[in-house]
Amino acid sequence: MAQPPNLSTHAAYDTLPRDGLPVAVDNYIKKNLHSSTYHSPFETIREASLAAGLPDIACSETQAKFLMLQARMCNAKRILEVGTLGGYSAAWFATTSPETKVTTIEVDEDRVALARQNLKKAGLSQQVDVLHGWAITVLQDIREQVQNHEREVFDFAFIDANKQDNLAYFKLALEITRDRAVIIVDNVVRNGKVASAEEAEKDNAIKGTRDLIESIGRMEDVVATAIQTVGEKNYDGFLIAMKK
Numbered sequence: 001m002a003q004p005p006n007l008s009t010h011a012a013y014d015t016l017p018r019d020g021l022p023v024a025v026d027n028y029i030k031k032n033l034h035s036s037t038y039h040s041p042f043e044t045i046r047e048a049s050l051a052a053g054l055p056d057i058a059c060s061e062t063q064a065k066f067l068m069l070q071a072r073m074c075n076a077k078r079i080l081e082v083g084t085l086g087g088y089s090a091a092w093f094a095t096t097s098p099e100t101k102v103t104t105i106e107v108d109e110d111r112v113a114l115a116r117q118n119l120k121k122a123g124l125s126q127q128v129d130v131l132h133g134w135a136i137t138v139l140q141d142i143r144e145q146v147q148n149h150e151r152e153v154f155d156f157a158f159i160d161a162n163k164q165d166n167l168a169y170f171k172l173a174l175e176i177t178r179d180r181a182v183i184i185v186d187n188v189v190r191n192g193k194v195a196s197a198e199e200a201e202k203d204n205a206i207k208g209t210r211d212l213i214e215s216i217g218r219m220e221d222v223v224a225t226a227i228q229t230v231g232e233k234n235y236d237g238f239l240i241a242m243k244k
């Protein structure tokens with residue numbers, strides 16, 4: 001039987017430098033594949049968010065564009081995001097198509113106000129609805145609206161908030177998305193710590209992520225995998241799931 005990983009032998013992942021080779025590759029990719037968007041409204045949103053004192057925890061540019069491309073591949077017209085911050089990834093999702101509507105949920109009132117302001121300045125407020133509240137409560141309200149036919153189901157969901165509630169968010173997302181919808185969850189690798197039950201005992205975010213992965217593995221109506229990433233945002237990864 002496979003032995004559990006000894007993370008002390010992988011300590012380098014904890015200190016992967018922000019200016020190392022993966023960052024150089026991200027810069028190369030951005031320079032060549034993102035050139036038209038390099039000084040873009042997205043970067044203005046990132047800069048405004050950092051200037052307002054928000055933590056540097058938005059997706060990287062390559063990750064956000066990758067997520068937008070996933071949404072575009074699904075022809076997503078209605079996108080749900082849990083965890084807005086300053087509206088950076090929401091702005092990218094809005095560029096999935098001109099008809100795409102994004103609903104994004106944020107618990108922090110100041111962040112909601114800043115995200116709305118950022119999205120307005122970027123000319124995207126018609127496409128992005130920033131909802132304020134605890135994501136579980138807001139998602140339950142949305143579920144009621146869907147059940148009462150007051151709101152259409154989503155085609156695509158991106159979960160990127162507090163990791164302890166990942167499983168609750170995922171289950172609610174399943175209830176308010178269409179068949180064959182795609183649900184992506186961010187930060188499921190966390191410097192490799194996700195592979196360690198010991199780390200989960202010390203850190204609720206790891207525990208929440210492991211609960212999510214192990215529960216999805218038992219869900220018969222969902223097909224999923226997770227992919228590890230490196231780059232500006234260090235060593236982490238996305239879970240990608242599809243309703244069968």
Ligand SMILES: C[S@@+](CC[C@H](N)C(=O)[O-])C[C@H]1O[C@@H](n2cnc3c(N)ncnc32)[C@H](O)[C@@H]1O
Binds near residue numbers: 084086088090107111
């Ligand atoms: C990683 S940031 C989101 C980054 C954003 N998706 C991006 O890439 O631009 C996570 C956000 O989730 C919010 N959040 C945390 N717990 C929450 C909760 N229970 N309900 C709603 N939002 C929450 C935090 O305030 C934070 O702004």
